[in-house]
Amino acid sequence: MNARTGTDRFDADVAVIGLGAVGANAAWRIAVRGLSVLGFEQFEPGHAWGGSTGKTRLFRVACLEHPGLTPIARRARELWRELEASAGERLFLETGGIMIGPPDSHLIAGTLAAAAEHDLPVERLDADGIALRSPANARLDPGDVGVWDPEAGILFPEAAIIAAADAARAAGADLHTGVRVVSVDPDADGVTVRTERSDYRVRRVAVTAGPWIGRFLPDLPLTPHRVVMTWFRPREGHAAALDTLPVFIRSVPGHDTWIWGHGAIPASAVTEAGAGTPGFDAKVGPEFDGPFPGDDPDAIDRVVHPGETDGIRDLVAATFPDLEPEPSAATTCIMAHTPDGQFLIGPTADPRVFVGGGCSGHSFKHASALGELVAQSVLGEQPFTDASFLDPRRFAS
Ligand SMILES: Cc1cc2nc3c(=O)[nH]c(=O)nc-3n(C[C@H](O)[C@H](O)[C@H](O)COP(=O)(O)OP(=O)(O)OC[C@H]3O[C@@H](n4cnc5c(N)ncnc54)[C@H](O)[C@@H]3O)c2cc1C
Known part of the structure; x- marks a missing residue:
């Protein structure tokens, strides 16, 4: 039962919790695949209070942190360029x-x-x-x-996040900014997302709350x-x-x-x-x-x-x-x-809850492609590259 409307109808296919670097891009990449998206951000996209502030972020393709990151950086660059074209301003130098x-x-x-x-x-x-x-x-x-x-x-992070949020909106995502999500409660049929103002019913949820991920997924080591x-x-x-x-x-x-x-x-x-x-x-x-x-x-x-x-x-x-x-x-x-310095991208123990984050100090450059990987995970698509080293379930034991 939809807690807000009192019907069996879902408010959206997917809710994205947190519209920072990964979340704004995940909302965009899910929306372009034709799913309905509800996005929530406690501040405004491009704000100064999370992990993505500070005017610039370094971009590298020869990623010393893990060779598996190189294809992700390359896909990320394609997507940053696509966002540049849609935003009409430079995001990547x-x-x-x-x-x-x-x-x-x-x-x-x-x-x-x-x-x-x-x-x-x-x-x-x-x-x-x-x-x-x-x-x-x-x-x-x-x-x-x-x-x-x-x-x-x-990369220019604040402008890049705003461009991703705008692209998500243009693809049909319904983004609620200045709205803090209080809880995410999965059950057998879907997920109830509670904000300070309303409750929403969705089929699946992507938790992309950056440094706040532990509020929703306390078992993840972040x-x-x-x-x-x-x-x-x-x-x-x-x-x-x-x-x-x-x-x-x-x-x-x-x-x-x-x-x-x-x-x-x-x-x-x-x-x-x-x-x-x-x-x-x-x-x-x-x-x-x-x-x-x-x-x-x-x-x-x-x-x-x-x-x-x-x-x-x-x-x-x-x-x-x-x-x-x-x-x-x-x-x-x-x-x-995270303990191994790699990100948290993909499914959790609950089949309706997915995660995108785990910054570890080097995720901004990849964020557009991480948003794509989150989208592919939520939809059950074959990922564009082997991202098993980022699977959050590697910490399950
Ligand atoms: C000093 C520093 C330097 C760095 N340098 C680099 C670099 O050179 N190159 C690089 O690639 N990476 C770098 N990084 C890493 C990179 O900036 C971060 O990994 C990345 O920006 C994190 O993105 P995120 O989407 O995980 O988190 P964020 O961008 O913080 O997004 C999380 C969002 O969720 C929202 N949120 C949280 N809780 C709620 C809630 N309850 N309801 C609604 N919204 C919520 C937050 O407000 C926020 O907007 C650096 C990081 C730091 C801190």
Whole structure:
């Protein structure tokens, strides 16, 4: 019985809970398949309170995290381009990207493994090659090598999520924003989705609530935690824009850790992205390698306190002579980690409940294709690639 209408009618085939990076794309990819979709977002698409805020995200095809991610990144790029065309604004800037570190590090070996498995056109670089490709990265440890991934680039996350939500609406999805889902209750016939305002009856549900997934699926091992993002200005008379400092992940000279980021982005690129600000400074972040104590996503401290950015300041000072080491800006964001660092995409123990999330710090680039995989899972279609390593049921035991 439909709790809202008092009839046996379903309100929709599928409800999508959370319209962030994965959810907005899942709503789009389900709707284009002809199913009726109800989407719920507690804030507005492109908001600053989840896992997808911060102006930019790195895109790579040679995915050191798992070779199985390369086909997902490639499908994601096709879908980001499709969204760009429908939105009429730039969502993805292909810059090429450089990985730098010791040859036996996971950073270099993992990137080369993905490249070898998928025959990617990466280029191995010695110190001279690194200096040519990226002069701002000239400070190296002895023995460091580089890998150039020509397909790497930068995504504009807020604009990309808004574009996906708009595409979902255009495909017929009924999106409710500023509406918080309170519970998701599956039974033998369907699922009741309760919001603060109404109840809805649907046949299946996709939980894409990012750092909040544990509210609905507490058995999944996902640990949200607060992180700080930082931007850095080029020093007076120095250039550290994308041409000298493209997308990078690199070891820090004299330290046993990585940093990641990109150079300053010119106003022209940002204006095209529709972000409405006069360009961005360079962005540099630390490797987030845990342990993660876990934070309540509803109680994140949004203030960046004095001293919190000292660690990244010292890493920038050790690496980039062209950047002022004191951050020009800092803000908070939420990461959500799984134990194996891979995402949660697909079915759960309940046949009517599916999940899309498990960020682990690297899912934005894939989010459009992860939305597609969620859609394929909900519909029981053959996935476009083998995504069994992302199956949430791998944690069932
Ligand atoms: C600092 C940082 C840097 C990163 N860098 C990169 C990078 O360079 N490249 C990369 O590929 N990835 C990167 N990532 C990872 C990537 O940004 C995230 O994995 C991804 O954005 C998470 O998307 P999501 O859809 O899972 O979550 P979100 O985008 O947070 O979406 C979840 C949505 O669900 C909504 N929601 C939650 N609960 C409810 C409810 N009860 N009712 C209604 N709505 C609800 C939320 O409001 C939110 O909009 C980074 C992450 C961080 C934190």
